[in-house]
Amino acid sequence: MKKLLITLMLSAMAPAAFAVTTIKAEVNGMVCAFCAKGIEKKLKALPEGQGAFVDLKSRVVALQLKDGKEISDETFNKVIQDAGYSVSKVERLSQTAAEIQAQVAKAEKAGGK
Secondary structure, eight states, X not given: OHHHHHHHHHHHHHHHHTOOOEEEEEEEOOOSHHHHXXXXXXXXXXXXXXXXXXXXXXXXXXXXXXXTOOOOHHHHHHHHHHTTOEEEXXXXXXXXXXXXXXXXXXXXXXXXX
């Protein structure tokens, strides 16, 4: 019984403990693919990051955090500002960077029709 209770407690905690967290931002100042690659490279170098996505056309930048890792909005903003760009909006989402990338691609495709 004790073993079952512990298993149930851990099962209930697991989704919250390992929820995906991705920081998504709108970045101003990106004008070329080199700009986007530079930001992506800096984000991928962060030890807390698991994946990054940068879209030049929509000015969207996303950093997916590793399970159990955290980074402050200030630190995230500083990385982008130190690269020479400004952040206009930051939000935290429970999506992967790949999911955000798919949404951006879908929105761009719908807008291009």
